[in-house]
């Protein structure tokens with residue numbers, strides 16, 4: 001078996017979310033070093049607060065301040081902190097029922113080791129030095145030996161409330177293309193285009209994805225196609241894409257390589273953009289070190305007859 | 314009139330730590346062919362197709378559309394997808410068959426966890442306001458639940474290790490982790506490596522059929538007598554982590570408590586979760602629990618729940634079970650739960 005191709009793949013996105021009135025008050029409160037809960041219709045105080053009662057679905061708006069001290073209701077010792085987690089040294093995950101609350105908040109506890117943590121232990125919020133209106137405004141909890149702290153007397157109304165959050169997220173993957181696409185990429189490295197033929201309907205897929213979507217069977221027979229092909233359809237791009245060093249207008253086309261059962265797409269150059277036409281015969285142009293053709297240019301052959309590519313539109 | 318609907322065939326891959334030599338469709342396709350072969354059906358004979366998967370696992374956007382290539386979805390078929398475990402795809406297909414719109418359904422699910430870091434990937438399913446910014450990984454959340462059970466004296470570490478050992482004593486040839494497995498160090502205390510499911514890639518498929526069509530396609534159909542799914546409040550701190558009211562309610566609605574079952578396939582990725590589920594489902598020692606090894610033997614995410622339904626059905630097909638319960642879960646600490654009751658005709 002040939003060596004598996006691999007490449008790093010990073011999926012990175014900011015999670016941007018608007019906040020409702022209760023979440024806004026809670027996160028703004030954290031910025032101001034105040035912890036707010038919400039009172040349910042049956043009188044329980046939920047921390048962190050939600051906008052609808054998880055049992056009755058009643059709309060909840062009655063904000064109540066609770067103390068920054070509380071009791072651990074369950075915990076788990078994390079010996080190997082992972083990226084993004086609140087502390088870089090070993091810590092305990094904890095659910096904490098803050099004094100004045102009836103439910104628990106998930107966060108972390110900075111403690112010297114698992115032997116110093118137990119369910120029922122008392123803890124206190126350690127505020128982050130820089131606070132923006134996010135759950136991470138609580139840096140962590142610390143063990144705490146004192147009496148329940150008194151709430152500050154906040155009304156839950158703040159100047160300049162937080163109305164949204166942006167949570168960056170990044171996930172790292174190792175991309176492996178699988179059997180069919182690996183064979184395609186290996187051939188492309190030699191400037192050859194190799195598709196795969198369906199054993200049932202005989203169609204040649206370029207690039208191959210490993211299966212014929214019509215027949216639902218594996219495509220296995222490798223077939224070299226091109227290098228020349230026919231423009232089956234095209235468009236003229238007039239807006240410059242960011243990070244793309246190509247002058248507009250340019251032509252982007254579907255190109256049916258000779259022998260292929262469907263068209264792939266590529267840029268057409270070496271001809272004025274307004275002279276590109278359906279049926280134009282083209283060939284790939286490679287640049288040094290490239291992993292795929294830079295563009296396609298006219299071969300100078302007569303245009304292909306429409307009937308030769310009408311099924312490939 | 315309610316239609317009788319049965320699972321008539323089941324197939325799954327050999328689950329592996331990594332399938333980096335295969336794309337998702339290349340991994341899935343043999344399972345689709347196998348499950349169709351068991352019934353003699355071809356894609357064109359299938360009335361409805363439904364799949365479950367998640368793009369986040371392998372980081373490939375719209376990967377389920379590429380997976381459809383393996384079905385043979387052109388010309389267009391009647392098809393749907395859930396970004397959930399395939400057990401919920403089965404639920405959708407069951408509903409479709411109940412309406413009478415189709416007589417047969419193909420349900421499949423696949424997951425390639427190997428390209429990414431599964432523990433971190435799963436944090437992205439959590440509450441984005443209060444929880445996800447802390448990146449609490451899947452083992453950490455399961456460990457909080459395990460500690461709550463230990464505090465409540467419902468289990469202890471040796472009992473959890475026994476769940477792991479019993480699960481992996483399976484003779485299931487598809488299992489990723491079988492036989493004696495060291496219980497290992499703490500991953501997140503109190504959970505050790507042995508308490509956690511293996512991370513791996515795999516796929517599974519079942520075929521559903523209604524009424525006489527089911528009898529034609531399968532010698533002993535596994536009739537779905539009831540199926541239901543329920544969810545817990547989304548905030549972990551609101552829940553009693555030692556219990557699973559949603560599982561109990563789903564089981565009640567599915568008719569699980571009307572008569573005892575002889576076999577149960579539980580989707581408990583972490584040992585402590587089996588303790589919670591046994592209690593919620595009132596399973597005593599007379600019930601064979603997870604003869605397949607369950608998720609502790611193979612946990613291809615997004616397929617592992619469907620596999621529980623498939624394994625329960627296959628036990629009925631083989632005549633090893635007469636009335637089986639299958640359970641699937643999704644989310645942290647048994648957040649969402651599906652329960653199905655399957656029966657074979659009297660022998």
Ligand SMILES: [Zn+2]
Nearest residue numbers: 198201212215
């Ligand atoms: Zn074909």
